[in-house]
Amino acid sequence: xxxxxxxxxxxxxxxxxxxxxxxxxxxxxxxxxxxxxxxxxxxxxxxxxxxxxxxxxxxxxxxxxxxxxxxxxxxxxxxxxxxxxxxxxxxxxxxxxxxxxxxxxxxxxxxxxxxxxxxxxxxxxxxxxxxxxxxxxxxxxxxxxxxxxxxxxxxxxxxxxxxxxxxxxxxxxxxxxxxxxxxxxxxxxxxxxxxxxxxxxxxxxxxxxxxxxxxxxxxxxxxxxxxxxxxxxxxxxxxxxxxxxxxxxxxxxxxxxxxxxxxxxxxxxxxxxxxxxxxxxxxxxxxxxxxxxxxxxxxxxxxxxxxxxxxxxxxxxxxxxxxxxxxxxxxxxxxxxxxxxxxxxxxxxxxxxxxxxxxxxxxxxxxxxxxxxxxxxxxxxxxxxxxxxxxxxxxxxxxxxxxxxxxxxxxxxxxxxxxxxxxxxxxxxxxxxxxxxxxxxxxxxxxxxxxxxxxxxxxxxxxxxxxxxxxxxxxxxxxxxxxxxxxxxxxxxxxxxxxxxxxxxxxxxxxxxxxxxxxxxxxxxxxxxxxxxxxxxxxxxxxxxxxxxxxxxxxxxxxxxxxxxxxxxxx
Numbered sequence: 001x002x003x004x005x006x007x008x009x010x011x012x013x014x015x016x017x018x019x020x021x022x023x024x025x026x027x028x029x030x031x032x033x034x035x036x037x038x039x040x041x042x043x044x045x046x047x048x049x050x051x052x053x054x055x056x057x058x059x060x061x062x063x064x065x066x067x068x069x070x071x072x073x074x075x076x077x078x079x080x081x082x083x084x085x086x087x088x089x090x091x092x093x094x095x096x097x098x099x100x101x102x103x104x105x106x107x108x109x110x111x112x113x114x115x116x117x118x119x120x121x122x123x124x125x126x127x128x129x130x131x132x133x134x135x136x137x138x139x140x141x142x143x144x145x146x147x148x149x150x151x152x153x154x155x156x157x158x159x160x161x162x163x164x165x166x167x168x169x170x171x172x173x174x175x176x177x178x179x180x181x182x183x184x185x186x187x188x189x190x191x192x193x194x195x196x197x198x199x200x201x202x203x204x205x206x207x208x209x210x211x212x213x214x215x216x217x218x219x220x221x222x223x224x225x226x227x228x229x230x231x232x233x234x235x236x237x238x239x240x241x242x243x244x245x246x247x248x249x250x251x252x253x254x255x256x257x258x259x260x261x262x263x264x265x266x267x268x269x270x271x272x273x274x275x276x277x278x279x280x281x282x283x284x285x286x287x288x289x290x291x292x293x294x295x296x297x298x299x300x301x302x303x304x305x306x307x308x309x310x311x312x313x314x315x316x317x318x319x320x321x322x323x324x325x326x327x328x329x330x331x332x333x334x335x336x337x338x339x340x341x342x343x344x345x346x347x348x349x350x351x352x353x354x355x356x357x358x359x360x361x362x363x364x365x366x367x368x369x370x371x372x373x374x375x376x377x378x379x380x381x382x383x384x385x386x387x388x389x390x391x392x393x394x395x396x397x398x399x400x401x402x403x404x405x406x407x408x409x410x411x412x413x414x415x416x417x418x419x420x421x422x423x424x425x426x427x428x429x430x431x432x433x434x435x436x437x438x439x440x441x442x443x444x445x446x447x448x449x450x451x452x453x454x455x456x457x458x459x460x461x462x463x464x465x466x467x468x469x470x471x472x473x474x475x476x477x478x479x480x481x482x483x484x485x486x487x488x489x490x491x492x493x494x495x496x497x498x499x500x501x502x503x504x505x506x507x508x509x510x511x512x513x514x515x516x517x518x519x520x521x522x523x524x525x526x527x528x529x530x531x532x533x534x535x536x537x538x539x540x541x542x543x544x545x546x547x548x549x550x551x552x553x554x555x556x557x558x559x560x561x562x563x564x565x566x567x568x569x570x571x
Contacts (some may be wrong), residue, residue, distance in 0.1 A: 013275040025149030035313035042089025047436035059458040064450030068107040087477025090153035102193030111164030114215035115269040155281035165244040168195035178233035238289040287318025299346035317348035326381040351396040362421040368513045369505035372493035398430035407445030416532040419559040426476040429491040439470040489517035
């Protein structure tokens with residue numbers, strides 16, 4: 001049992017698994033597993049561990065459910081060939097660190113109890129794994145090794161901002177309104193989840209059970225926790241609990257010193273996980289609620305540690321939920337030349353602004369001009385961050401769906417919209433991320449997030465490669481791999497015209513999305529008619545220097561079974 005960060009000595013972990021090879025899937029794989037040369041060469045598949053697959057049992061309840069359904073590491077492991085054949089380059093796993101065993105109602109993994117221990121509930125025998133944490137470690141490491149043997153990288157979802165529902169507030173409340181001045185008295189929970197009246201200071205608790213309080217013991221200081229209630233009434237929404245999930249004070253400094261112990265403990269814990277499990281990247285939950293300097297320090301600390309053990313391109317990307325503030329996202333990624341600091345931020349951010357506009361346009365709710373105008377605006381914002389326009393793609397994780405929305409994109413009544421949106425997503429600038437079940441046509445929707453967190457393996461014909469959307473994604477993945485402009489090219493939205501006289505971005509809902517990806521001397525034109533009920537004839541302006549009038553165009557991919565292309569360049 002690893003109870004402290006001193007016990008979790010990185011050198012010991014590395015000596016136990018030296019730079020050599022490991023066997024998985026009948027193959028010898030190097031350790032540490034080498035990073036990809038460029039993450040734009042790979043697209044990401046995001047899955048919720050508890051909701052993906054279990055080879056031993058059906059889901060425990062009908063969807064939507066807010067308790068554990070029973071998904072496991074073994075379930076993911078057996079579906080790796082299915083993901084490999086789809087073209088997946090990396091899997092993003094929801095958090096796998098141990099949550100409070102009494103906390104059945106927040107199964108997503110974001111309420112951590114122990115930063116050094118793997119969640120037993122994701123194991124083949126949860127009771128045995130709870131008694132012997134080494135079993136859980138081994139199962140998770142076997143999953144990572146098997147993914148590597150299949151040529152798939154592993155990105156782990158991690159949390160810096162908060163922990164689980166580990167204590168009650170005055171009046172024995174699990175959540176409290178924001179307190180403007182000072183901290184509440186708190187009562188830490190025991191290993192049954194019951195708040196103890198005499199456990200007001202965790203540092204003074206004698207013989208704290210392994211499944212109570214917070215672990216490792218380095219975090220066992222009241223001052224490391226906000227203790228002021230939820231953020232909803234706070235003047236600063238970045239300071240406060242997420243309802244029952246208690247916030248860490250990552251800006252806490254030891255009085256009279258310049259040390260940030262909470263930050264240092266988090267950094268060391270996540271170094272340990274890289275070494276222990278041979279991870280390839282981190283997705284950082286709620287990064288926008290971390291202080292800007294900590295976000296930059298953390299990203300740099302992960303990058304440098306990975307380099308020190310032989311991982312030359314460890315990937316970090318964060319959740320910066322800003323639908324309209326491109327400049328806010330730019331504060332967290334890359335090297336912003338307008339800032340005085342020396343450190344580089346995390347590698348990328350999840351692209352909420354693009355998602356908002358792409359979904360609205362592909363659904364026919366907004367004109368393509370809104371999407372085009374946003375990318376023109378982004379090009380201006382990124383001038384202080386990227387080295388070239390083509391370089392922008394490395395800074396964004398693009399997506400249509402995720403676990404924090406109330407409905408999925410797919411509507412079974414309009415499958416053409418999904419194919420159209422996937423085509424745009426897989427060909428636009430950025431690193432595409434597909435939410436699990438999209439390839440199966442999952443279409444959950446409702447008034448809360450549980451509707452989009454379905455137990456995939458409980459559905460009829462789950463994991464069948466015969467699904468139309470599975471084949472669409474597979475074909476798009478192959479296209480993206482064969483065409484470097486779709487991964488590395490500059491992107492320009494193209495003006496179009498119905499009469500060959502008046503050109504502009506398509507300005508009406510149900511219009512045409514048109515953009516080019518240009519790399520060196522090659523231009524690929526992507527055209528998507530968002531009016532799924534009517535064909536249109538449209539003319540486009542392209543780069544004349546790359547496409548003389550004698551050039552003949554060819555169709556590389558189409559969702560139309562009988563596609564056609566213009567015979568030549570005319571303008």
